[in-house]
Structures are given as structure tokens and as C-alpha cells.
Amino acid sequence: MAKGSVSIIVERCKGCGFCVEFCPTKVLALSSAFNSKGYHPPYVVAPEKCSGCDLCGMYCPDFAIYGWKIPSNGKPGEDSEDEE
Amino acid sequence: MAELEVIPENPVEQFLRMERIPHIWCAGCGIGTSVNCFARALIESKVDLDKVAIVSGIGCTGRVAGYLKLDSFHTTHGRAIPFATGLKLANPKLKVIVYSGDGDLFAIGGNHFIHAARRNLDLVIICVNNLIYAMTGGQVAPTTPISALSSTTPYGCYEPPFNLPQLAEAAGATYVARWTTFHVRQLARSMKEALNKEGFSFIEIISPCPTLYQRRNRMGDGLDAMKFYKQRSKIRNGAPTSEVAFDINSDIIVGKFVDRTRPTLLGTMHHQLRERLGEKYACVEEVACH
Ligand code: SF4
Numbered sequence: 001m002a003k004g005s006v007s008i009i010v011e012r013c014k015g016c017g018f019c020v021e022f023c024p025t026k027v028l029a030l031s032s033a034f035n036s037k038g039y040h041p042p043y044v045v046a047p048e049k050c051s052g053c054d055l056c057g058m059y060c061p062d063f064a065i066y067g068w069k070i071p072s073n074g075k076p077g078e079d080s081e082d083e084e
Numbered sequence: 085m086a087e088l089e090v091i092p093e094n095p096v097e098q099f100l101r102m103e104r105i106p107h108i109w110c111a112g113c114g115i116g117t118s119v120n121c122f123a124r125a126l127i128e129s130k131v132d133l134d135k136v137a138i139v140s141g142i143g144c145t146g147r148v149a150g151y152l153k154l155d156s157f158h159t160t161h162g163r164a165i166p167f168a169t170g171l172k173l174a175n176p177k178l179k180v181i182v183y184s185g186d187g188d189l190f191a192i193g194g195n196h197f198i199h200a201a202r203r204n205l206d207l208v209i210i211c212v213n214n215l216i217y218a219m220t221g222g223q224v225a226p227t228t229p230i231s232a233l234s235s236t237t238p239y240g241c242y243e244p245p246f247n248l249p250q251l252a253e254a255a256g257a258t259y260v261a262r263w264t265t266f267h268v269r270q271l272a273r274s275m276k277e278a279l280n281k282e283g284f285s286f287i288e289i290i291s292p293c294p295t296l297y298q299r300r301n302r303m304g305d306g307l308d309a310m311k312f313y314k315q316r317s318k319i320r321n322g323a324p325t326s327e328v329a330f331d332i333n334s335d336i337i338v339g340k341f342v343d344r345t346r347p348t349l350l351g352t353m354h355h356q357l358r359e360r361l362g363e364k365y366a367c368v369e370e371v372a373c374h
């Protein structure tokens with residue numbers, strides 16, 4: 001079971017590729033599809049590998065992606081200790 | 085495993101004027117990445133957001149003040165620090181952060197920077213250094229590396245650039261760090277430390293400008309710059325700032341270089357005036373507006 005999940009706001013993306021490159025567990029890939037601005041947004045290729053570390057969210061210059069931990073009690077954001 | 089009912093929102097959004105997003109920064113520009121780190125630092129430092137003011141000058145980074153949903157002030161070119169000085173002196177309870185670019189802070193605003201550092205005014209200075217004047221058309225800046233091409237140095241820059249951490253330390257800054265936009269966790273931590281520190285703090289962020297610096301210098305896109313930072317950066321906390329000059333052909337030294345204490349401007353001012361005026365002196369902190 002994945003420890004985290006990632007949300008992508010496709011229309012905000014400018015296709016820089018930072019998230020795909022720097023996700024430590026290679027959860028993401030750039031899609032061959034275009035968004036309405038003509039950029040290739042990322043999509044999730046390996047959801048089970050997401051730790052919710054939110055490195056993608058810290059890298060994204062366009063605020064278009066972010067990760068979050070899936071807590072054991074089902075409520076997000078409560079036991080989200082970051083690992084360094 | 086219980087079903088998730090709510091997907092949390094992007095932590096940076098609470099600090100953004102969402103009606104102005106998408107922003108104008110180019111694809112692969114690093115300024116937005118620095119804003120993510122700043123948002124995390126605001127959360128972690130637990131500063132009172134009603135007592136935070138963001139001041140920017142002019143430039144691509146100068147737009148940060150306009151995108152942040154905090155009390156913010158987009159000032160004239162190079163004059164972010166004078167405006168910030170006025171804010172801080174008039175209302176010392178404010179945490180005043182200057183968020184601007186290398187051209188704005190170190191060319192036009194260079195004198196303001198050294199004097200605010202000398203006085204040890206309690207400000208946080210965040211400088212996104214893209215090695216060029218970007219918004220105005222890619223002109224040479226006091227941070228442009230030797231031999232780099234810019235719109236005003238078509239045969240290569242021949243002026244040596246400033247070593248910003250050394251300049252900050254020599255002028256009197258009490259906190260000096262440099263990171264690149266690759267170092268998001270470290271950068272967020274430094275921003276948090278600077279927010280929680282009293283005195284003049286300076287953080288330099290080496291950041292990609294694919295449009296105006298890298299294209300002319302054949303350095304690829306934003307992601308190429310990020311990979312370059314990853315490969316060429318060496319973390320040396322506490323390194324003497326005389327040894328950290330930025331040189332595009334050698335290692336990029338990053339880390340926290342200075343963390344010291346000096347009396348602040350307001351502290352020495354109160355001390356001096358109280359000594360001379362005694363009872364007659366009404367401390368500005370007691371009369372400031374809230
Ligand atoms: S949250 Fe972390 S693990 Fe998940 S996609 Fe983002 S960077 Fe990868």
C-alpha cells in the first residue's frame with residue numbers, strides 16, 4: 001500500500017520536468033499528451049512507490065503538483081513527519 | 085485503511101493570491117521553486133502572518149511580492165531595502181522580508197544592502213540570483229560570471245562578479261547562506277532559521293533563467309540547470325566566505341556560512357538614546373502602531 005499520494009493540477013503545468021527528474025522513487029513520467037497551454041504535464045506511472053515526501057511539490061515552479069502522506073487514520077496531514 | 089475523504093491542498097496555496105496564478109515566470113524558471121521553500125519556511129517558523137511584510141524591488145523576482153497573499157510592497161527598482169527599512173523602523177514588531185533579484189539588490193540597490201547589513205537592521209534578505217538582469221532584457225549584472233554572454237556583453241563579460249556571501253559577511257550580516265534551487269529542503273530550513281533570527285540575514289539562491297541567461301550561454305533549459313547544480317554543488321557549512329566565490333567553471337559551494345550575533349540597529353539606538361535622554365526618551369516600540 002502506498003504511503004503517500006500525489007495531486008497534479010494539469011492546466012498549471014509548464015512541463016519543466018523537475019518533478020519527474022527529482023522524485024526519489026520515480027513515481028512520475030512526462031505525458032505525451034498536451035495541456036491547453038501546449039505543455040506535457042506529468043502523470044503517475046508508479047503510484048505504489050509514492051512516499052508522499054512532497055519533494056515534487058517543493059520543486060514545482062508552477063505550484064502544479066504536490067505530494068502528501070496517507071495517514072493511517074484516514075485523515076491527511078496529521079502524522080506527516082518529513083523524512084530528510 | 086480508511087478511505088480518504090479530503091485531499092489536502094497544496095501547502096503553498098494558502099500564501100498565494102490565487103486569482104493571479106498562473107504566474108508570468110517562464111517554464112523552468114527557479115523563482116517559483118524558491119517560493120515553495122519560502123511557504124514551507126513560513127509554516128515551520130510559526131511566524132505570525134499578520135506581522136509579516138514582504139518587500140520586493142523590480143524584476144522577475146520582484147514579482148514575488150505581488151503573488152504572495154501577505155502584506156506586501158512592490159517598490160521601485162533597487163529600493164526594496166530602503167522601503168523595508170522604513171517599515172521596520174516605523175513598526176519594529178513586523179518581520180520584514182526583502183525578496184528580490186541580484187540586479188535589483190546588488191547593482192542599483194548595492195549601497196542600501198551594505199548599509200542595512202552594517203547597521204544590522206533586523207531584515208531577512210532573500211536574493212534569487214539568476215546571474216543576469218532578466219526582466220529588463222538580459223543585461224550584464226554585478227553577478228554575471230566572467231566570459232558569460234549577455235545582451236550588453238556580446239563578446240563575453242570581462243568584469244569580475246561579486247562574491248555575495250563574502251560581501252554580506254564583510255558588511256556585517258549575522259546570517260549568511262547560499263543554496264541553489266536544487267537544494268529545496270536545505271533552502272527551506274535556512275529560510276526558517278533566518279525568519280527566526282534577529283538581525284540582518286542574507287540568503288542567496290542560485291536559480292535557473294533558461295530564457296535570458298541560459299539560452300544565450302547555451303546552457304539548455306531549466307532542468308539542465310538543475311542537473312548542473314546537483315552535479316556541481318558541494319555543501320560546505322561554515323566555509324570561509326572568501327572561498328565561496330561563484331565560478332561557473334568550478335564547484336558551486338553551498339551551505340550556511342555565517343550565523344553570529346551582533347547588536348541590532350534598534351537595540352543600539354534605544355541604548356544610546358536612553359543613555360542620553362533618560363526619562364525623556366519614549367521608546368519607539370512602545371508608541372508604534374499595532
Ligand atoms: S510525493 Fe515524493 S514520492 Fe510522491 S511523487 Fe512526489 S516526489 Fe515522488
Ligand code: SF4
Binds near residue numbers: 145218219293297
Ligand atoms: S526571464 Fe529568466 S528569471 Fe525571468 S521569469 Fe523567465 S526564466 Fe525566470
